[in-house]
Amino acid sequence: MAEYPRGIKKKYTPKGKQGRVRKRENPDVYVLRCLLQASPHFVSGNQLAEKLKMSRVGVWARVDKMRKAGLSIEASQNRGYRLAGEPNLLVYPLLKAWLKECKTDCPFYLFKKTDSTNSEAERLLAEGVETPFAVLSHQQDSGRGRMGRTWHSPKGGNLYLSIALRPNVEIVKFRNFTLWQGIAIGKFLKVHTGVQNLLVKWPNDLICNNKKLGGMLTEASIDCDQVRSMIFGIGLNVNSNTGDFPKDLRDSSVSLQEASGMSWRLHELAARLIKTCLEASKECLSKDSDAKLLKEWKEMDFLKGKKIKVQSGKETYTGRADGIDHSGGLRLKLRNGRARVAHAGKVSLIL
Numbered sequence: 001m002a003e004y005p006r007g008i009k010k011k012y013t014p015k016g017k018q019g020r021v022r023k024r025e026n027p028d029v030y031v032l033r034c035l036l037q038a039s040p041h042f043v044s045g046n047q048l049a050e051k052l053k054m055s056r057v058g059v060w061a062r063v064d065k066m067r068k069a070g071l072s073i074e075a076s077q078n079r080g081y082r083l084a085g086e087p088n089l090l091v092y093p094l095l096k097a098w099l100k101e102c103k104t105d106c107p108f109y110l111f112k113k114t115d116s117t118n119s120e121a122e123r124l125l126a127e128g129v130e131t132p133f134a135v136l137s138h139q140q141d142s143g144r145g146r147m148g149r150t151w152h153s154p155k156g157g158n159l160y161l162s163i164a165l166r167p168n169v170e171i172v173k174f175r176n177f178t179l180w181q182g183i184a185i186g187k188f189l190k191v192h193t194g195v196q197n198l199l200v201k202w203p204n205d206l207i208c209n210n211k212k213l214g215g216m217l218t219e220a221s222i223d224c225d226q227v228r229s230m231i232f233g234i235g236l237n238v239n240s241n242t243g244d245f246p247k248d249l250r251d252s253s254v255s256l257q258e259a260s261g262m263s264w265r266l267h268e269l270a271a272r273l274i275k276t277c278l279e280a281s282k283e284c285l286s287k288d289s290d291a292k293l294l295k296e297w298k299e300m301d302f303l304k305g306k307k308i309k310v311q312s313g314k315e316t317y318t319g320r321a322d323g324i325d326h327s328g329g330l331r332l333k334l335r336n337g338r339a340r341v342a343h344a345g346k347v348s349l350i351l
């Protein structure tokens with residue numbers, strides 16, 4: 001259970017534009033929005049009832065239902081309600097309320113279990129669902145990683161998120177998409193959590209303290225040189241104990257909780273992550289994004305100057321990592337002094 005700041009004995013009144021119940025707004029989302037705005041103070045049950053045009057008992061019943069869904073909402077006779085904590089599993093109305101707090105109006109689909117959020121997004125795109133939208137799940141049965149690998153996706157504490165877009169841009173605009181997202185997510189996580197040793201390993205790993213914190217997978221459907229639709233998926237170890245991961249992942253994985261020594265509110269993190277990814281998508285797919293990418297990559301490049309091995313198909317070669325080129329390829333300085341650019345393949349460190 002991740003906690004919210006403890007209450008000061010002041011009562012907050014929902015007011016102004018933010019205090020208004022929006023058209024067709026789900027009452028649970030409204031209550032949670034008010035609790036978030038009031039945090040760490042209390043919100044009066046009377047005020048909520050008045051705004052929602054329902055009885056105090058009606059508000060109480062809604063709060064009780066949300067408690068059963070795992071939210072910890074404190075109630076006090078004189079002061080009203082206060083959000084005290086949230087579970088390690090996403091709850092629909094709280095994520096919706098956080099997205100509104102972040103001023104991000106992105107529709108999302110939340111599953112208790114799915115094969116893969118990327119596959120789920122693919123099916124929704126095929127049904128014609130309007131973009132952008134996000135798909136999240138408490139767990140994945142067949143979480144996918146790069147190069148046919150699986151992504152370990154246990155229930156509770158981690159984020160499995162996919163964002164679907166129909167950008168209609170040329171393929172060249174798309175080739176650096178994952179690198180661009182990696183930089184944006186890495187920078188966001190540094191600011192949000194204060195964890196500093198956070199880098200991106202070409203092309204799709206988020207690295208913290210030399211261990212894997214998250215992975216990204218971008219999949220696209222291309223038609224006549226245009227990217228018609230794309231799905232950006234990210235798996236992030238947040239509050240998990242990587243000591244419980246399968247043996248082969250245990251030593252090479254880390255969670256945000258382990259890196260920072262504290263647990264993180266999953267709903268806030270998911271909402272801010274969705275906002276970050278949507279903003280980064282816009283920037284990446286806009287004109288002139290390549291120069292900025294080259295500059296920013298230098299600050300987030302985990303491999304820079306390290307001795308590495310690239311395995312691509314049947315070929316294996318080694319060299320020193322030397323940043324990326326304008327097409328997002330990984331530059332290597334080979335032993336014979338020549339340069340080579342890798343566009344695909346498995347990259348490992350030579351220790």
Ligand code: BTN
Binds near residue numbers: 142215233
């Ligand atoms: C990798 O490191 O190889 C990429 C891992 C990407 C995992 C995420 S979890 C959410 C989304 N759904 C998937 O099936 N994969 C991505």
